Amino acid sequence: MATTQKTENAITLKGSAKLVTEYLSLGINSILFQRGIYPPESFKSEQHFGLTIYVATDKEIQDFINRILGQIKDWLLQEKVQKLSLIISNRNTKEVLERWDFKLQYDKSSDENDAASVNTASKTDSTNAEKDKIGNKDIKVIQKEIRDVLRQICSTVSFLPLLDAPCAFDCLIFTNFDTSVPENWVETEPVFIANSQEVQLRSFSTSLHKMDTVVSYKYDE
């Protein structure tokens, strides 16, 4: 008897979280390079998603970004992160000049589908079910979408105002209210830009996570 094998595109929750954190890392690095927060000598070019991305070589910066992204990855699996804001401020006056918002949305359809099974099964089973969430989007399509967003981030230099003063950056993470604050993390105030202009970039979805990227900058007429 002839057997037919069906091939399906599948992405796990862990895989999706990894893709999202990878995108965030590349996005933050390319913003730091494109916006001239650090001199170009402190960056090296790397190939990611078929694009040449400049990544910071400074160990301190890399450690900082990696620590943030590691924590975000854990929170992504628990669906606790809402947004990551990259704040660019004037080093001398502390004035906020730019804010890059990476907004996250979680796929709710899979939750609804699992609702019936969650009701019947025990709690441990439900948590396992949440961990075993599977998306059905082609990885190539996701990579293409991420590539498009990264390209857009690079192209924002054309319209964003020139940062002529020495600048510093910081990352704020917007989590759910029930999230416990880990060690070396502190609660802080949100950052707003007075007289700001916003530009929404393309968004990508892994079918489990949807990422929107928005840049807000100080609008001087």
Add this chain to the structure above:
Amino acid sequence: MDLSEPEEPTCVLKMLSEFNRNVEVPNFPFVFERFGNVSQESSNNKPESDLSSVKKRRVEPHDSTLDSDMSISENIPASPWESNKLRRELIEAKTEIKNLEYRYHELLNIKKSSDILYEKDREAFKYAEEKQTRKIRDLEKHLKQMRARATKLEEELSDMKATAPGAIAELEGEQHALQVQKTILNGRVAQLEEDLRMERTNYKLLEEEWKARLSSLESEKELCDTTVEKLRAELKEKTVQLQKQEMYKTKLMVSDSLQAAKEKITSLTSHLESASAKEAKTKNLLEAHASTIRRLKKQNNLVTWERNDLRQMLDSVQKEVTLIGNATFSESAAPPGSDRAKLEVLEKVIEGYRQRMEHIEADQGLVCVIPEQNSHSALTDETSSPTGAYVAQQKVQELQMEADNNRETVKQMAGMQSKLLHYGEVLKENETLNKQVTNLRYSRRMKHLREKLLREKELKEKVDHLTYQMEWRALKGDFDIRETKVLRLKLGPHETESTSTTSTLDQLKIENDKLKEKIKILKDQIQSGADASKLQDVTVLAESNVNAVASKQVEVCDGTGGIGEASWVQGAGGADDAGPEMKVWETDESIERMIVNWREGER
């Protein structure tokens, strides 16, 4: 002036040098007695130029006298002229000393400022040099990187050149495929556009239809409203007419029934009269009948007595006959003539009896009139009978009852008729009302639907507006504070930079304070005219002063910092004049005591 002059005790230069060296001046009792007054007078009375000229002139003769030792001069009492002269000279010398000191200080200041300027310039130049060297280094690095990049790019270019034809061919293939796709997509787009157009036209048609329907419905509604109003008016009129008609009908029926009842009453009264007449007649007849009955009874009694008598006779005869017969049969031999004679006698008796019966029957006096059943009139029969009057009365009563019943039935019938009419009207009214109700319901429903549509439109607009606002706010970075926590990682590059800058700022501030303090001390020393040896301790003094101020500030901060630990109450003098000594420190116990007192006061 000669070189030997400074050796003289009165020589100004010598005096100056001694003064600077803090050597005691030779004792001039006459001089120091009135030193203050003299100096004042001299300074006030004579100008400096004159004094100098006088000094020049008078020192020369005096030089000869002062050539000898100090001991000699001490022993020799000074003349008033000399003493005056010396005083003047001393004053002049002092003024000159002051002038020179002033000039010396000025020069010193100029030197210092020039030194500072020189230092600053040197530092600036050094900084610029460092900057330039750093820049050069950076540029060199950059140049190296650029060169490396250029080499890389060249390599890439060469690679590209090598792989270019294949890639171009691939790209051309892709382009061709894309063109095909594009044509397909264009066709699809055209189809979709056509569909869209069709849908738009359909939508427009539907919209027009809907509008037409709406307008027709509106016109229908208006018509319905007008017809409803008309019907209402008609209904009112008809109800009035019907009420009138009912009234008229009831009136007519009542009059008819009244007339019928009257007629009936008249007929019944006539009947009653005739019946009463008949009753009288029947009474008479009854009396007659009673007399005849009595006679008939008597006759009956007579007849029955005769009949009984005759029967007895007949029985006796029959007995005789039977006895005779038996005897004859037994005696068959007896003669027939005797029997025949006997029979003949008996037959004659019977015959005579018959005749007698016929006679009695034929007797008119004993005739009794028996009431006939088939009489020509019931009334004559009734009256002729003894129960006729009663029957007639009964009949009259029955007739009256019937008349009453008839009246009641007539009334009932009239009521029923009116009810039927009313029912018919009610049915008609009900139908009209039903129609009105359906119309009203329809109109209400239409109104309700329109309101609903309007509400839905408003709600849709509101929802759109709110979603737009939410999106706008989300874009601006707004979020729900109740559901979100904002977290950041400690000791990031931003924070370390800020801490380093704050530390450098603090250091600079401290240095600035020290320098300020130094300047202040120097100014004070210059004003007070202190020694040059003391100037060296300025830095130490300034540092100690700054440290003292800093420690004081720290103490004050420690005291006011902890709100829960302690608080201070200012004295009566107010905030400005109340120093740290005036602050009354109160612990938590004292606050508690205050709260207890306040509570007691409230009670």
